[in-house]
Amino acid sequence: MESIAVAHNGRVVEMHVANAALAGIFSLFSAVSSLILRQARRLQANMDKRDTAIDDDSAVSR
Numbered sequence: 001m002e003s004i005a006v007a008h009n010g011r012v013v014e015m016h017v018a019n020a021a022l023a024g025i026f027s028l029f030s031a032v033s034s035l036i037l038r039q040a041r042r043l044q045a046n047m048d049k050r051d052t053a054i055d056d057d058s059a060v061s062r
Helices: 017-061
Strands: 003-008 011-016
Touching: 003 017, 011 017
Parallel strands: none
Antiparallel strands: 003 011
């Protein structure tokens, strides 16, 4: 089985190619998930601000 050297936590370790591919896929999935969650939080915060502004406008018009 082929193995390659990869960087892991600041060290270079030898890893089988299949394991390295799986680790790369998992890392990519993790990064994409983090971006999606960050964007979802940002959208939720904007919606909360908008709801607060609407509530403030409603209170003023009463």
